[in-house]
Each structure stands twice: as structure tokens, then as C-alpha cells.
Amino acid sequence: MAPAVPLALLALLARGLGLGLALPSCDYPTHLWCSSREITVACQAESHCANISRPTAAPVQLSLYYESLCPACRSFLVQQLFTTWLLLPSGVLNITLVPYGNAQEEKVSGKWQFQCQHGSEECLGNMLQACLMHEAQDFTTYFPVIFCMESGTSATKNLKACLQVYAPDLDAGRITACVQGDLGANLMHLNAQLTDALDPPHEYVPWVVINGKHTDELQEQAQSSLLRLVCQLYQGDKPEACKDTAGSKPRAVCRR
The missing domain is CATH 3.40.30.10 (Glutaredoxin)
Incomplete structure (x- = not known):
């Protein structure tokens, strides 16, 4: 299994290689990507943020x-x-x-x-x-x-x-x-x-x-x-x- 790559490193690699992985619609620094669901979605980082749960059904x-x-x-x-x-x-x-x-x-x-x-x-x-x-x-x-x-x-x-x-x-x-x-x-x-x-x-x-x-x-x-x-x-x-x-x-x- 490939080792996990920190989000910050992913962002730096993307910028350096021009891969567009820095998520141009995301204006938040990488250390905030997992701080709330709204930011996680905006930065398309759901797969990296295990602490962010998906929306639950209404009771x-x-x-x-x-x-x-x-x-x-x-x-x-x-x-x-x-x-x-x-x-x-x-x-x-x-x-x-x-x-x-x-x-x-x-x-x-x-x-x-x-x-x-x-x-x-x-x-x-x-x-x-x-x-x-x-x-x-x-x-x-x-x-x-x-x-x-x-x-x-x-x-x-x-x-x-x-x-x-x-x-x-x-x-x-x-x-x-x-x-x-x-x-x-x-x-x-x-x-x-x-x-x-x-x-x-x-x-x-x-x-x-x-x-x-x-x-x-x-x-x-x-x-x-x-x-x-x-x-x-x-x-x-x-x-x-x-x-x-x-x-x-x-x-x-x-x-x-």
C-alpha cells in the first residue's frame, strides 16, 4: 500500500508540477482543509479528511x-x-x-x-x-x-x-x-x-x-x-x- 501523502505536500507538488491539484476554487490554506465540512468540500479533500462525516439523514x-x-x-x-x-x-x-x-x-x-x-x-x-x-x-x-x-x-x-x-x-x-x-x-x-x-x-x-x-x-x-x-x-x-x-x-x- 502506498504511503499517505500529507495534504500540504500534495499542494506543493501540484503547484510545482502544474497538475492543477491545488484546487483553484479553494482559497483556504492546507492546514484548514479538514477544519469543517464546508471547507473540505470547497477544497475537494473529502478522501483526506477522515474526521469530516458525510451529511446524515434527517431524523x-x-x-x-x-x-x-x-x-x-x-x-x-x-x-x-x-x-x-x-x-x-x-x-x-x-x-x-x-x-x-x-x-x-x-x-x-x-x-x-x-x-x-x-x-x-x-x-x-x-x-x-x-x-x-x-x-x-x-x-x-x-x-x-x-x-x-x-x-x-x-x-x-x-x-x-x-x-x-x-x-x-x-x-x-x-x-x-x-x-x-x-x-x-x-x-x-x-x-x-x-x-x-x-x-x-x-x-x-x-x-x-x-x-x-x-x-x-x-x-x-x-x-x-x-x-x-x-x-x-x-x-x-x-x-x-x-x-x-x-x-x-x-x-x-x-x-x-
Whole structure:
């Protein structure tokens, strides 16, 4: 195998021999050719820059509209969504969570009030998770906590325990203050607006939107085997988890 020739030496040889290898469209010094993908491409030096990765495929975008106490929502989030997220490497699936579902809102004395399909306890669970997301910001921090809340016997009484296990740096007191103050109501109002803006309007929860679209077929595939659906839709190199995506589960929903 021929020894590798440094880029700088290649450039000098090209200039000296008039081979045109100095890449006339490249105005960057040779020591910068591998500093960014843009420069690498401009200087046609991809084969010499092992540290510059090729563009990756766009992640599959999934938005879940759900309720904290809806049995079908809890099942989908715990058994399908969280498992799929764990199995796939970063950059394959982006998830947005919108806890509100079949709730209703009204403004009373200048403050938003909510009625939820499964009662006041569900409204509390929705708001706890909305405040958790606002406080944590990072999806990888708050999603395991929400998984823990939804997989336990109570989606509202185990916040502190779930935080201790999955996000000990988060302050449960700040989340509680959010729920009890105006911030929690405003966050829920935002979720109400996002839910009401769905096109087509949601008829049940969990309501799954994939890459900005909701169809009966996508919903059925997502609830049957979300991992298989994401693997089919992802346009990049298929990750290891996509090699065995057999099996499906019956569909369940909470209708309005």
C-alpha cells in the first residue's frame, strides 16, 4: 500500500508540477482543509479528511398528543415510544410530547382553568409533565422521568421518586411551584392551542403525528410497531435495532 501523502505536500507538488491539484476554487490554506465540512468540500479533500462525516439523514419527527391518565396513552408511551427511543441511536427519532388530549379550557377571572377527560387528577398529571419539560428543557432528561411517572401506579404521586432515579439534579419544588402558579396554566394553555390546531382535528388519544402528518395508516402502524415504522421511514443507514422489527400489538385509544 502506498504511503499517505500529507495534504500540504500534495499542494506543493501540484503547484510545482502544474497538475492543477491545488484546487483553484479553494482559497483556504492546507492546514484548514479538514477544519469543517464546508471547507473540505470547497477544497475537494473529502478522501483526506477522515474526521469530516458525510451529511446524515434527517431524523423522523414524531409528535405525541396524549393524556397522563388515558390507559391507551400510558401503554403507547411506555411500551412503544420509550422503548423505541431507547433502542435507536441519537439522530434517528425526534419526539415532541404534548400532554393535554381531550381536555377543555376556559378563562375564569382572567385565569385559565381546565377540565380533563379522566378528572382533576389527570389535569394535575398533564400540568406536572408540562412543568417538568419546561424546567428540564433537555428531552433526554425529562423523558425518562415521564416514562417513570406513566409506568407507575400513579402518574401524579411518584414525581419525586422518579426525579431521584432519573433526574436527581432537577428541583421538585420548582416543578410544584410551576403547577401551583400561573406558569403551569400558561403552559397548559399552549398545549391546548397546539392540540386545537391539529389538522385533521384529533378524534382520540394517543394521537400520533409523523413528519407533520397524521393518517389512519400511520396511527395504526405506530401503535402496532413504532420501531418498525420509524425504521421504514428513516432514510439514513439503518441502525442495528432495525434488523429485527417483527411483531405488533393491538390498537387502543381514548376517544373524545
